[in-house]
Amino acid sequence: MNLQARGMNVNVRIWNGDLEQTIVMLHGFTGSTATWEDVAISITDYRIVAIDLIGHGQTGSPLETAAYTMEEQILQLNEILQQLDLHKVILLGYSMGGRVALSYAKSYPDRVAQLILESASPGLKTEGERALRRSSDESLADRIQTYGIEDFVNKWENIPLFASQKRLPPDVQQKVRKERLAQSEIGLANSLRRMGTGAQTSLWPYLEQLSMPVTLITGDLDEKFCNIAGEMQALLPSAQHTIVKNVGHAIHVENPEQFATIVKDAIKIQKLT
Numbered sequence: 001m002n003l004q005a006r007g008m009n010v011n012v013r014i015w016n017g018d019l020e021q022t023i024v025m026l027h028g029f030t031g032s033t034a035t036w037e038d039v040a041i042s043i044t045d046y047r048i049v050a051i052d053l054i055g056h057g058q059t060g061s062p063l064e065t066a067a068y069t070m071e072e073q074i075l076q077l078n079e080i081l082q083q084l085d086l087h088k089v090i091l092l093g094y095s096m097g098g099r100v101a102l103s104y105a106k107s108y109p110d111r112v113a114q115l116i117l118e119s120a121s122p123g124l125k126t127e128g129e130r131a132l133r134r135s136s137d138e139s140l141a142d143r144i145q146t147y148g149i150e151d152f153v154n155k156w157e158n159i160p161l162f163a164s165q166k167r168l169p170p171d172v173q174q175k176v177r178k179e180r181l182a183q184s185e186i187g188l189a190n191s192l193r194r195m196g197t198g199a200q201t202s203l204w205p206y207l208e209q210l211s212m213p214v215t216l217i218t219g220d221l222d223e224k225f226c227n228i229a230g231e232m233q234a235l236l237p238s239a240q241h242t243i244v245k246n247v248g249h250a251i252h253v254e255n256p257e258q259f260a261t262i263v264k265d266a267i268k269i270q271k272l273t
Contacts, residue, residue, distance in 0.1 A: 001013075001014070002058070003080055003083055003084075005076045005079035005080050005083070006067075006072065006075060006076045006079060008054070008059065008060035008062065008067070008076065009058075009059060009060045010051065010052065010059045010060070010076065010080055011032075011033065011051070011052040011057050011058035011059045012033075012049060012050070012051050012052075012080065012084070013033040013036075013049075013050045013051075014047065014048065014049050014050075015040040015041070015043075015047070015048040015050075016040075016043075016044060016046065016047045016048060017047060018047075019045070019046055019047040020047065021045075021046050021047065021090070022046065022047045022048075022049055022086055022089050022090065023043070023046050023047070023048055023049070023089070023090045023091075023092055023116075023263070023267075024049045024050075024051065024081070024086070024089045024090070024091050024092065025039075025040075025048060025049070025050045025051075025092045025093075025094075025097075026050075026051060026053060026077075026091070026092065026093040026094065026097030026098070026100050026101055027050070027052070027053065027056065027057075027094060027096075027097050028094045028095030028096045028097050028098075028119075028250070029056075029095060029096040029188070029191065029192075030056070030153075030156065030179070030180045030183055030188065031056060031057075031094070031096075031097070031179060032052050032056055032057030032058070032179055032182070032183075033050035033051065033052055033057060034057070034175075034179050035094070035179060035252065035253065036048065036050045036252070038252075038253075038256035038257075039252050039256045039259055039260045039263070042256060042257055042260035042261075043260050043263065043264060045264065046090070046267070049084065049086070049089075051077065051080060053073060053096070053097065053100060053191075054067060054068050054072070054073050054076065054187075054191065054195070055068055055184065055186075055187030055188060055190055055191040055195075056183060056184075056187060056188075056191065057182075057183075061184040061186050061187030061190070062190070063186060063190075065190045065193050065194050066194070067190075068190045068191055068193065068194035068195050069194045069195065069199070070099070070100070070103050070194075070195050070199070070200050070201070073100055073103075073195060074100070074103050074104050074107050074108075077100065077104055078104070078107075078108060078111075081111065087111065088110075088111055088112070088113045089111065089112065089113060090112075090113055090114045090115075090116065090267060091104060091105065091112050091114070091115055091116070092115075092116040092117075092118070092263065093116075093117055093118070093120060094118040094119060094120070094250070094252060095118070095119050095120060095249065095250075096191075096195070097120075098117040098118060098119065098120020098121070099120060099121065099122070099123065099197070099200060099203075100195075101115060101116075101117060101120070102115070102117065102120065102122060102203055102210075103200075103203065105210055105212065106203060106206050106209070106210065109209075109210065109211070109212065112212050113212065114212055114213045114214075114215070114266070114267065114270055115210070115212055115213070115214045115215070116214075116215045116217065116263060116266060117214065117215070117216050117217070117229075117232075118217045118218075118250075118251055118252060118259070119217070119218055119219070119222060119225045119249045119250070119251070120216075120225075121197070121225070121228045121232075122202060122203035122204045122206075122207060122232065123197050123200045123201065123202040123203050123204070124197050124198065124200075124202060125202055125204055126202075129198075130197070130198045130199075130200075130202070131198070132198070133196060133197050133198030134196070134198030134199060135198075136198070137192040137193060137196040137198050137199070138192075138193060140152075140192055141188075141189035141190070141192040141193050142189070144185050144188055144189045144192075145185055145186065145189050148185060149180075149181055149183060149185055149188075150181060152188070153177060153180045153181055156180065157176075157177060157180070161222070161248070161249050162248065162249060162250070163221075163248065164219070164221045164222075164247060164248030164249075164254060165248065165250065165253065165254065168253070168254060172253070176253060204235070207232060207235040207236050208235055208236070208237065210236060210237065211237050211238065212238070213238045213239075213240075213266075213270045214232075214236050214238060214239040214240075215239070215240055215241075215242065215262075215263075215266040216229040216232060216233060216239060216240070216241040216242070217229075217241075217242050217244065217251055217259070217262055218241070218242075218243055218244070218251075219243070219244050219246075219247035219248045219249060219250075219251050219254065220243050220244065220245050220246070220247070221246065221247060221248040222247075222248045222249045225249065226243060229241050240266070240269075242262055242266075244258060244259070244262070
């Protein structure tokens, strides 16, 4: 369905719409609601609400970069949840979507019952790191606009972060590639410019303030994000860290059934405590 929020069309997809307890799922960079299809069919006990973030999927991709800030994304997400009459949700985010989920939890802690973060980070710790990343992201954004989506996807799918996806069946790899190729050039470029880790305010200083239960999920082949999750767990008041064997950055793509089981178990554990 398409909703209006902050003057923009926002694409929302819902599974198990007759159920009450809701998991809101936020995709990563170059993703869309389609990324959650295999996970959603394995989670039948909860309503699943997946949202295309600004500049992705079928949600608007404005020319103005101001529409792409993390602050604007959080305001838009809050409006969507209010329109759907979702007052307290389980919020799940992958990679970039994890940063959005974490940012939302900081801004609206009373609206998040539980936070599930897959291969996510609170951003870069120092201004020096952020400045270098902004420069890198600006160059990549310019390349996307100059050479187009296919050129970008050919490069993006071969970065080391996604090396483990080369082991997936050809049809799964093709599905991921199709989702990436369907993106908007200006949407991805502006998302990099204003919502990348270089542009985002570091959330590391705020982790100690998040009192809701947090589940961190990483793949053991993704050493960088395993280490980040370990650091996050040490700062979060109520966090558990699950490391999934033989997968990399996108656990929900590489092993959707196990990912769905981890999510369901994490929710059940919190119900019992």
